Amino acid sequence: MKRNSWKEYQKQIADDRYYYARSCIRQNFFPGSEKAFIDILQNDLGRDLLDDPKHSSCTGIGYHSDIVPLETIMTVVARQFALMTEAGYENFVASCITSFGVYSEILATWEEFPETEERTRENLLKATGREFRKPASLAHTSDVMFHFREEIARKAKHKLVNALTGEPLHVVEHIGCHYAKIFPKSGIGGSEFPYVLAGMIESWGGQCVDYPERRHCCGFGFRNYLVQANRGYSIANSHKKLESMAPYKPDFIVANCPGCAMFLDKWQYAIAEMEGTTYGENGHGIPVLTYEEMAGLVLGYDPWVLGMQMHQVDVEPLLDKMGIDYDPAAKYLGRNGKYIGKPASAVVNGCPPDTLYDMRE
Amino acid sequence: MKKVIIIGGGAAGMQTALRLAERGIEALILEKEAEAGGKLRGWHALFPTFTPAEEVLTELRRRIEEKKIEIRTRSEVRSLTPKSVTLADGQRLDCDAVVLASGFTLFDAAIKEEYGYGLYDNVFTSADIERMLNEGRVARADGSAPRRIALLHCVGSRDEKVCQQHCSRVCCITGVKQAMELKQRFPEADIFNFYMDIRMFGPGYEEMYREAQQKCNVHFVRGRISEAAPTLDGRIQIKAEDTLTGRPLRMSVDMLILLVGMRANDDSAALAESAGLQRSPSGFMAPRDHFLHNVESNVEGIFYAGTVTAPKNIGETLNEAIAAADAAADYLNE
């Protein structure tokens, strides 16, 4: 399906000198991805990016779980901006979709209600003695990656094509809700069919899968996942998406949101263990990648360096398909060859359930 | 000079006569009531503009007098042909063409016994309300002011059980109009409209509907009232299903207003018989076709104006009257 709507939604993305804000979830679940982003920008693209150790969580999860009040999160965000200002940067890039949403939301709030900005400045000053300038440009890291997609394509060692057949890979792209559903203008391609990931996929030789539940939320929904009683509802959302995409036989899923990447991956495991259903080829799950991992593979990074061994669903079938050579033995060897341990076999990776146990016992 | 007899002295009849006069044709209006004006008489205000019905009626009457058009009241028609009309008293009037503008009959709400019209106090019809509005005194049987009012749509319309399958079209908007008028009189009152479908077909109707909901806070419940029963304190308890919540609903109201539909006149069968006119299943007269000859009957020289063919609002009726008059005039000038 041809989508032109994205052309109406364009935004200025700074070309250089980024102040980088990390994501809580990704540091824990996809540490390789953020590393890869930094490497790609600094080494492959030779851009200036500051990974500031002083910055903190944006407390977005707490905010969306009704734990952190608005004033608090405003102050926290103000502090991030202050750090950026002090470091002499003005292009703020967030690695987390929720953070991105939070930053956009707060900037907009300050726009609409200047008094809140004033109060925040006072609070920040009282609390930390810091002052800040609002960023000249705010972008999500996937926006940046999208910005350089052609450049990356030129440097590509691999393409998103099946090395054997030469067919383009079928990719399901999943956009985090907070990327553009809050402020359509803040996302490339708007809120309905953002083009940010699709753009990368297309310029790197892949083909986007358009399936009925494409726009549906992954189901994280903060409280829905965090409160165990609601978790059945949370997983039901991913379940719905997977049911809907499976007939299109996607080769992998790529997400630009920490939560989405994590849940689309981990819920496949949970569904397989609970119902025995898997959605990928020959009884396996569908590999779920972050856009950095996707870019990394395209640029010829080693999958284990990208941290793809951290995935719930094994990525090997995809690597083989793309004709990427990797060392299976090295999968669970961390930095300087230290064995980091190996997860138990799982239905989602084509292994019959050998263990019967109850998490609650 | 050619002469046309117009059966029915309501809005349609008078407008037809006026137009014929303009076209230089003599018109004679036969009205069975003691006074011309038809259903406009005793109607209070017209939707969607709240124009007083009296205003329209007076103007029509004035023009009729100005044009010196003869209206014979108390003359009921027994039978007709394109060239003559026979009255109930046997008197035969000759003419060159006939325009049938005998209008409609209001559905008798008492037939829907379960609503208790004529059985309990405080059950009224839309016609009663118009009358009360004209008299300037809307009140419950004991004279007190209503605090809660329910209007029921589709009484005697779209109802196989009373052999009235057609939609009377104007009741929906009438319900909205009366709800607003009542709200104006009783700002404290809660007003509920019980409907099956809301059909706002006319210009400004949908807007009026919105206004009733938004400005007048009129409640709309999607469900048809099935039973009404008196309560000890002389109110009416109504039962319906709130179909949008899927649960039975009961409430006591101070006034239950039945929006009675339009049905074909009882004598329409006999008239049709006498002149060989075709009728539609609803009992109204059937025009030759619905597009190019919608004011002509299947009989040469007999024409239709207004609600004699189907439920219509006043505006449509007045327009159609002109069309009918022109059709008749053209026919005579051939």
Place this chain on the structure above:
Amino acid sequence: MASINFGYTISKPRAIDVDRNNLRRSDEILHEMPELQTCIGCGSCTAVCTAGNLTEFNFRRVHTLVRRGEYQGAYEEMNKCMLCGKCRLVCPRGINTRGVVMLIKHKLGDL
């Protein structure tokens, strides 16, 4: 083959999935009782319903669900009906409601 109990299950979707529902029975019912299709959902039947005044039974809702292919529990619901016939007396579309109840029970009884 649930092997692991995580302490929660996957909630079933609430949507009426007409694609998944098997409309065969519903079609049979409408074929035998085409007038059921003329229901305008005015709710008169439910409002007068003798059983509906004592229970959650909602004739209109149940037969509508059945027409959408949602048969689950319809038979049990219809069994609440007392077949007294008030609904048939008030239906403005003249639907043979008692016949509908019996037909649905007949068609879905073996579910």
Place this chain on the structure above:
Amino acid sequence: MKFYAPFCLPFIIGATTMFAIVLGKWLVWLLRLPRADKMLILRGLPSRATFGAIGEVFCESLLHRRIFRVNPVLGYMHMSLAFGWFLLISVGWIETVAHLGFRYVPLQGHVFFKYFATSLEHKPFFDFAMDLLLLFVLSGVALAWGKRLRSKALGMRRTTKHVLGDRIALSALWFIFPARLLAESATCALYGGGGFLTGTLGEWMHDRIGMLALMNLESAAWWFYSSCLGLFFVALPFSRYMHIFTEIPLIFLRRYRLRSGEKATSYDRFQLEACSRCGICIDPCQLQSVLGVDNVQSVYFLRDRRYKMLRPEIADNCLMCGRCATKCPVGIDLNTLRLNSRDRLRNLPDKRRYAYLKETDRSQGSGKVGYFAGCMTLLTPRILQAMEQVFTAAGEQVWWADRDGGVCCGRPLKLSGETDAARKMMRYNTELFRKHGITTLVTSCPICLKVFREDYALEGIEVLHHSEYILRLLRTGRLRLSHGDTRYTYHDPCELGRGSGIYDQPRAVIEAMGQLLEPAETRENALCCGSSVANTAISDGQQAAIARSVAAELEATGAETIVTACPLCKKAIARGATKEVHDLAEIVAAHIRR
């Protein structure tokens, strides 16, 4: 002399087969009867009932008196065949005895006596008598032929459509007597003798046909006659003609007070096969006369059920108005059979059903007299209001059982065949009535009335329809009505009239207020309003059509007001009427004198 010839074979085989099967059937049915029924028979046998039965068998099985009442010509046809044949046999018997004295003569000897008796001298009296009887039977056969060709000729608008078995038996029957005439005449032609019929015909043949041909003709004719008999006898137990032998035991059992119930029993077989498919039940059926539905009437229902091909759409499509039952010459309990067929088709006991019927008492007031409006009455508030006025005028303390919605009496469900489930409602209401300690139960709904009287265990509680109750108030002077000059006509509700035998009370009440005009078909023959809860098959349009026809007949009386005594009838007729339709109670309330 020996009484055997090869041509007797078909007859002998046929006769033995028939008697074997018929006796077999009787035996099985009797053995399968419920114990209680068997006891009834044992107790009945030595009683006067037996004699009564014998008398009835003579009147009905032979003379067909009831058919005579409905339709003389048809009556004569059946009578000439049944009684005529019976006489032929008995007089034939006497003839043999007269000729040979009391000695054993095999069956065929009697039947084909003419053939064997050629050597004996003639007894002109018997020749004459037998010919007369033969003529009598032949006249019946002629009528039967006529009925097939033009049913109207015999005053029947429609006649039964038959199954194959019937047609075989029927054609065989038609040829039996012409064949007999031919055979006997041929014999007379050869050996002389015979009466005014066979004799004359014999001489005529003797003069025209050659000896050899005549001899061939004779044997052929006897073969044909015997074959017709044989064929008829073999077909009989499988055809409608089984009624000849089934009606006899049925009459006895009925006299012993055996009855069909809501559950099928072996007794039903006697009723099923006692149906002669005369088709008299077709004409009174309004589904036939008004809607042209002509495959559901009792005759077809019984046929389908007997041959195990009964479909629900047939069983359900009946108003159970009982018009056919009043006309049935065999007096078959058609409604009950219909009912227990539906029970067979639909009843499935479900313990969980209607568990919600607890703590649902919404009754109001208190008093020795209870008033149960009934579901339908709740939709006709005029009746409710009228009853209230009546009660007040009579100063009656009333307990209102279901004014604010109650539990259905259960009859509609029972009529649909779910008899066990219906019992639950009946039990619930019974307990409700008991709980409030009423001694009289008044209802405005004949449907409720019937079920209260027949299926509820209400010992100590008198159940009255409001027409009965009001009449009682009038008779005891507790209620006084003003008499006007309005002319009323009254529509008998099926459940009230034919159903509960209440015809006079409402009429008496009406006559206390004005003039009563009877419609063309009234009382036992009154029409059904068409909205009967017993029929779940016909559409609203069809109900309305019946209602219109009924209204037309009522309006034809010229009355100003149509009165009935059933909320359902009232609603139904009002749809088709141009005149006012009111319930009895409404009229009464309007005429109360204070």
